Amino acid sequence: MRWRAVPISAWVGMAGLALAIFCALFAPWIAPFGEREVVGDIWLPMGGDYLLGTDNLGRDLLSRLIYGAQTTISVALAATVLAFCMGVFLSFTAAVVGGWTDQGLSRVNDLMMSIPTLIFALIVLAVLPQELWILVAVIAVLESTRVFRLGRAVALDITVMEFVEAARLRGEGRQWIIFREILPNALSPLLAEFGLRFAFAVLFLSTLSFLGLGIQPPEADWGGIVKDNKDGIIFGIPAALIPGAAIAGLAICVNLVVDWLLNRTSSLKGGRGDG
Amino acid sequence: MPLAALLIQRLALSVLLMLAVSVVIFLGIEALPGDFAQTYLGQSATPQAVANIRQELGLDQPAVTRYFGWLGGVVQGDFGNSWASGSSVSRQIGLRLGNTLFLAFWAALVSVPLAISLGMLAVHYRGRWPDRLINVVSLGAISLPEFFVGYILILFVAVQGNWVTFPSTVYDGMSFGQRLEAIVLPCATLVLVVLAHMMRMTRAAILNVMSSPYVETAELKGLDTLRIIARHAAPNAVAPIITVVALNLAYLVVGVVVVEVVFVYPGMGQYMVDAVTVRDLPVVQACGLIFAAVYILLNMSADILAILANPRLRHPR
Numbered sequence: 052m053r054w055r056a057v058p059i060s061a062w063v064g065m066a067g068l069a070l071a072i073f074c075a076l077f078a079p080w081i082a083p084f085g086e087r088e089v090v091g092d093i094w095l096p097m098g099g100d101y102l103l104g105t106d107n108l109g110r111d112l113l114s115r116l117i118y119g120a121q122t123t124i125s126v127a128l129a130a131t132v133l134a135f136c137m138g139v140f141l142s143f144t145a146a147v148v149g150g151w152t153d154q155g156l157s158r159v160n161d162l163m164m165s166i167p168t169l170i171f172a173l174i175v176l177a178v179l180p181q182e183l184w185i186l187v188a189v190i191a192v193l194e195s196t197r198v199f200r201l202g203r204a205v206a207l208d209i210t211v212m213e214f215v216e217a218a219r220l221r222g223e224g225r226q227w228i229i230f231r232e233i234l235p236n237a238l239s240p241l242l243a244e245f246g247l248r249f250a251f252a253v254l255f256l257s258t259l260s261f262l263g264l265g266i267q268p269p270e271a272d273w274g275g276i277v278k279d280n281k282d283g284i285i286f287g288i289p290a291a292l293i294p295g296a297a298i299a300g301l302a303i304c305v306n307l308v309v310d311w312l313l314n315r316t317s318s319l320k321g322g323r324g325d326g
Numbered sequence: 327m328p329l330a331a332l333l334i335q336r337l338a339l340s341v342l343l344m345l346a347v348s349v350v351i352f353l354g355i356e357a358l359p360g361d362f363a364q365t366y367l368g369q370s371a372t373p374q375a376v377a378n379i380r381q382e383l384g385l386d387q388p389a390v391t392r393y394f395g396w397l398g399g400v401v402q403g404d405f406g407n408s409w410a411s412g413s414s415v416s417r418q419i420g421l422r423l424g425n426t427l428f429l430a431f432w433a434a435l436v437s438v439p440l441a442i443s444l445g446m447l448a449v450h451y452r453g454r455w456p457d458r459l460i461n462v463v464s465l466g467a468i469s470l471p472e473f474f475v476g477y478i479l480i481l482f483v484a485v486q487g488n489w490v491t492f493p494s495t496v497y498d499g500m501s502f503g504q505r506l507e508a509i510v511l512p513c514a515t516l517v518l519v520v521l522a523h524m525m526r527m528t529r530a531a532i533l534n535v536m537s538s539p540y541v542e543t544a545e546l547k548g549l550d551t552l553r554i555i556a557r558h559a560a561p562n563a564v565a566p567i568i569t570v571v572a573l574n575l576a577y578l579v580v581g582v583v584v585v586e587v588v589f590v591y592p593g594m595g596q597y598m599v600d601a602v603t604v605r606d607l608p609v610v611q612a613c614g615l616i617f618a619a620v621y622i623l624l625n626m627s628a629d630i631l632a633i634l635a636n637p638r639l640r641h642p643r
Contacts, residue, residue, distance in 0.1 A: 173602050175355075
């Protein structure tokens, strides 16, 4: 791969992602104040000791934002990874086995997808206790339905190839066919999908937290910080916009990188980049 | 298969899907752990008090009996009573559904023509700066969460500009004009949120058609652009564009939930979120079912309109 061929937009995206991941990894060392430390008056303006001002309880907004990066990114990443493990495994199994297994899995998936994601999450979260792992699981299950649809379509195209037939005739088991024959050939569309799903998970988690159903206070996460500070908007205090911009920025960066990846893979196959 | 049979089949499938969804929403919820009575009474609840509440709400009966009781009511437009307030869910929904549809209707009315014309503009200037500008801006806009767009509008238009009022409350006795004025900001937020997506999909759908062999033939034949678009490209692009529009209208229904909370707009979304926080299941189930029904209905209309617009779909391979 030539580095000069990478467009500027992809570099911007990767730089943004690197910054966010750096903040998430080293939050305790870079954050000027503690996550829950009350340092001053409420809603102090930007500048001075508090670069981004303080929040609705007088906590340093920059510190909360940095700690929030940790929570938001790790929860979204965990949910996306889990969604991919489930979605890829089930969709490949459906494509390889076919018949009733495929029918059953696909119809259940159709049913899950016929209820809008947010509505489904709201219904489920109305019953389940508010715990972190449950939140991750709910987001993962909902995301895996989208992964399943793509994974099945991709795998169906590959299962009819000669090398898969050859492997079958060789007497390889199902696990081998899924992980050694199909998975390596499906990686590039799945990688792009992983990026998109991650961006979606960040937005989804933030939306849930904003509605008060995601990460529970006093833990900081970007959607939650928006919720904490939304009442300031009426008084013209922009504190709620900063975490909102962080969410948007992260999602835009992921999209820029994915856009480049998609263009790159489609041009490798000789297809039109913009089709 | 004749057209009528195909349409009836789609309808029947949707009805079946609705039934399956109602089972998921009712029985699926029952299978999950968690108990309203326990949550409602808190840590110090005595077993007797919990049992009393359960009996009062009918929770001591078997789930299947309650499901059919619930479904029977739903078919007659009765969603039961709210656990939290004890009032009729259907009444509340009757008041709020209209508000939500009013908001979604105006958002759709603005966004659909705008998205399609922008998409066509992008195709017309394919590869040149208007296309690139539209591409970059829309890629950014897709990534914006609804609440971010909403609060930016509130801060700059309502608070600093003071051009419209916030929150966007509507109530009985408001005139049509007043109502429209109240929903300007939530409507603008929804439009911004769905516009980018709808436009990108429209652009892709038209580009797909424009790169097909018959359009190339028409070009080589020497027809002028307008004629190619009107006679050859447009009829074939109608089906994908209809799908795009219906899918995004379905998305609008979901976007409404967050936007209503941001703008404190008295609609279904606000009602549902409030109910979820206090675990008021009858309300959550009713709202969930209605949102899912609208979503399924829109997807079904997309299917049917696509079949009507494209005869090739009537003969599945």
